Amino acid sequence: MDRPHHKFWPKRLPHALTIPATSLWDNLATSARRYPDKAAIIFFGRRTSYAELQRQAEKLAARLQAMGVRKGDRVLLNMQNCPQLIIAHFAILRANAVVVPVNPMNRAEELKHYITDPDAKVAITTSDLAGEIARADAELPASERLSHLIVTHFTDAFDPEAPECGPLPAAWRDWLLTRHAFPGLVSGQVIGWNAALDNGLPLGEVTVGPADLAVLPYTSGTTGHPKGCMHPHRSIMHNAMASTVWGNGTAEGVMLLVVPMFHITGMVSVMHSHIYMGATLVVMPRWDRDLAGHLISSYKVTTWTNIPTMVIDLLGSPNFASFDLSSLHHIGGGGAAMPQAVAQRLLEQYDLRYVEGYGLTETAAPSHSNPPDAPKQQCLGIPFLSCDSRVIDPETLKELPPGEQGEIIMRGPMVFDGYWKRPEATEAAFIEFEGQRFFRSGDLGRTDEDGYFFLTDRLKRMINASGFKVWPAEVEALMFRHPAIQEACVISTRDAYRGESVKAVVVVRASHKGQVSEQDIVDWCRANMAVYKVPRIIQFVDALPKSGSGKVMWRSLQEAEGQA
Structure with a gap:
């Protein structure tokens, strides 16, 4: 498939690098x-x-x-x-x-x-x-x-x-x-x-x-x-x-x-x-x-x-x-999209083009970046030096044409070797595509006609609060240690400054009803987890929605929050 982003490639640079055969x-x-x-x-x-x-x-x-x-x-x-x-x-x-x-x-x-x-x-x-x-x-x-x-x-x-x-x-x-x-x-x-x-x-x-x-x-x-x-x-x-x-x-x-x-x-x-x-x-x-x-x-x-x-x-x-x-x-x-109005002010007042990029811990930071001379606003950019990235259908694993949403995958020398002591997680994180080993980002995106990548949604359940990644399952696991919490489901809520903030929907144990407040839960979380993970909002409910197999239907809570 043609790589249209190559016409926007910085002319002074090769498409790939030969790195030194030395240690850091x-x-x-x-x-x-x-x-x-x-x-x-x-x-x-x-x-x-x-x-x-x-x-x-x-x-x-x-x-x-x-x-x-x-x-x-x-x-x-x-x-x-x-x-x-x-x-x-x-x-x-x-x-x-x-x-x-x-x-x-x-x-x-x-x-x-x-x-x-x-x-x-x-x-x-x-x-x-x-x-x-x-x-x-x-x-x-x-x-x-x-x-x-x-x-x-x-x-x-x-x-x-x-x-x-x-x-x-x-x-x-x-x-x-x-x-x-x-x-x-x-x-x-x-x-x-x-x-x-x-x-x-x-x-x-x-x-x-x-x-x-x-x-x-x-x-x-x-x-x-x-x-x-x-x-x-x-x-x-x-x-x-x-x-x-x-x-x-x-x-x-x-x-x-x-x-x-x-x-x-x-x-x-x-x-x-x-x-x-x-x-x-x-x-x-x-x-x-x-x-x-x-x-x-x-x-x-x-x-x-x-x-x-x-x-x-x-x-x-x-x-x-x-x-x-x-x-x-x-x-x-990176870490969050730069508002278009702010990027425009930087350009008009200071002749500075804000260069957004994209990457994960698994890709040693950038796997994508905007060309400094041709950036697009609120865009992940193009595949970085030595990186091959595609958008595929997450079910069929077939590459999708420009404009269609799918999962972003990538391969290159920046991709990690795997998860420590987690061979099953490592195996699940990679697929074979066109005879090569690609990393599955878990992020949904699309490309435009120029080959620039745009983030549209997430396959993975994750909250992005001012660039800090908050993983609901980790917060929930910590919250379950609170003696008053019977169940908790962590979702994102919109935040005008941080982009997203953490919200916890909580079922209180019968033995503690009326004895614990929303602020008590927040204070306990502050004492037991990193501050950026702490729920800003606690919502008490009588029960969490569950599927027929008994799994908490977090997505329905997230959708209800989005509508609210």
């Missing part, structure tokens, strides 16, 4: 050799050079090996954005081990799975989160507990009193500046960040290559527990390199890094791609519109990958007129 660590080592004194990271005014980034990563790698971390071992990394996350990520890779990135919004009940499923024995975190990991660890059987926990304070990476620190959002001061006491581990040892790096320990050779497992990010689905996506060095390497060339990246680039690095987009399309090219990362621990405007203006940020709600928020700041966005030459993102 080699990207940092190469950039440090080329640009030793250049700023790799800027964090509240503190500049970390490429040489220093490499030195600290090697020190931490040596400590990990002394703790018993061996080739292929999985190490938990649970942090908000900060220099320590980047150092730890590359230290784990340098130790020939596997990074298990964890969303820092997860609570103790959720964290148990991230310790036991990958068989992690070492975790690295910040002091504000260490207590949650310790609580999760204490409730596990002795054989499944952590042996070591490395803990850092945010202020290990910057000086809030230094004049170059710049503005610190008032709401963040307690969070960033408090030096929390370290918790204890029931069966293991806790060590501080500076003590971990202060060593003269020997460091073994790099023994991993392109085919070895590098990163194990988790994604949920129709079952309750998240599944680990096995990404070898080669899949992350491809999309790091591809993101660089697709966005005209050079070593002179300055990226505002505010999308979370525990998420595949921030990890691959931002962190890894910019370390690969030797550019500078201006790191924000989380989103704040006025700080973002200040950093773009002060450091002449050239590139900004984001989710659309960040752009909307920045444009709505009462201080917006004081910000200078003139240095930006590339802006884009």
